Amino acid sequence: MKEFADAARGGLSADALEKTLRDVGASRYHNLHPLHHMMTAGLLSKEQLQAWALNRYCYQAMIPRKDAMILARAEDPAFRAAWRKRIEDHDGDDGWNGGIARWLKLATGLGLDRELVASQKGALPATRFAVGAYLSFCTDRSLLEAVASSLTELFSPIIISERVPAMLAKYEFVTEDILEYFRPRPAQASRDADFALAYVLRHADTPEKQQAVIDALVFKCDVLWAMLDALEQAYGDHGHVPPGAFDPRPSQ
Numbered sequence: 001m002k003e004f005a006d007a008a009r010g011g012l013s014a015d016a017l018e019k020t021l022r023d024v025g026a027s028r029y030h031n032l033h034p035l036h037h038m039m040t041a042g043l044l045s046k047e048q049l050q051a052w053a054l055n056r057y058c059y060q061a062m063i064p065r066k067d068a069m070i071l072a073r074a075e076d077p078a079f080r081a082a083w084r085k086r087i088e089d090h091d092g093d094d095g096w097n098g099g100i101a102r103w104l105k106l107a108t109g110l111g112l113d114r115e116l117v118a119s120q121k122g123a124l125p126a127t128r129f130a131v132g133a134y135l136s137f138c139t140d141r142s143l144l145e146a147v148a149s150s151l152t153e154l155f156s157p158i159i160i161s162e163r164v165p166a167m168l169a170k171y172e173f174v175t176e177d178i179l180e181y182f183r184p185r186p187a188q189a190s191r192d193a194d195f196a197l198a199y200v201l202r203h204a205d206t207p208e209k210q211q212a213v214i215d216a217l218v219f220k221c222d223v224l225w226a227m228l229d230a231l232e233q234a235y236g237d238h239g240h241v242p243p244g245a246f247d248p249r250p251s252q
């Protein structure tokens with residue numbers, strides 16, 4: 001956290017705060033991670049992509065739960081009306097026709113068993129810890145910090161625009177149908193990030209609150225980064241799969 005640790009000292013204008021938040025993404029978002037670069041270069045095996053999809057399901061499954069936590073803590077009905085769209089995006093209107101279902105389609109399209117993925121049993125311990133830390137953060141910290149921690153969505157259209165064309169071009173088993181999850185995401189993410197950014201710029205009105213929102217975004221970048229670190233450690237060339245986690249290697 002060194003480079004942003006006292007970024008708000010003395011207080012920032014709204015423009016300067018927005019610039020600092022965008023600088024956090026430019027230097028710490030997970031599109032800078034080597035595993036993302038391997039993925040877009042076509043260098044991952046099908047099994048490594050399976051491990052990514054299986055672990056990332058834990059994140060997807062938790063997102064509407066943390067958004068429900070934020071919703072419960074918000075006193076302003078207009079805020080709640082805007083925020084609840086995020087839950088609808090993921091859960092759909094019956095639980096299984098939204099983003100979570102589309103992520104399962106991605107995972108099964110890569111050859112994984114639906115029940116294994118949905119059970120989250122094969123996920124890496126570090127994935128579960130990272131995802132749990134995000135949920136705890138949105139439960140325990142101020143509403144302002146919880147909202148700020150969603151601001152990685154400012155940058156998700158960038159990583160999606162890198163990931164999707166590269167996956168289609170580099171992996172013959174990946175189809176547009178499998179990647180349907182991502183099709184509405186850039187528009188949804190821009191809508192959500194614009195709302196969250198306006199909220200943060202309006203409510204972070206002291207140097208302390210400004211520092212807290214910067215730290216919240218750094219924390220969230222760390223969550224996403226830690227998830228890719230964990231995958232690299234477990235499924236990289238010299239990695240080792242923790243006991244109980246998804247193991248695509250043939251048993252010896």
Ligand SMILES: O=C(O)c1cc(C(=O)O)c2c(n1)C(=O)C(=O)c1cc(C(=O)O)[nH]c1-2
Binds near residue numbers: 149150152153159224
């Ligand atoms: O594809 C990605 O790399 C990516 C990143 C992020 C993110 O930056 O947190 C989200 C998503 N996707 C996503 O699909 C999603 O629904 C989402 C919700 C949130 C959030 O923190 O509320 N982030 C993200």
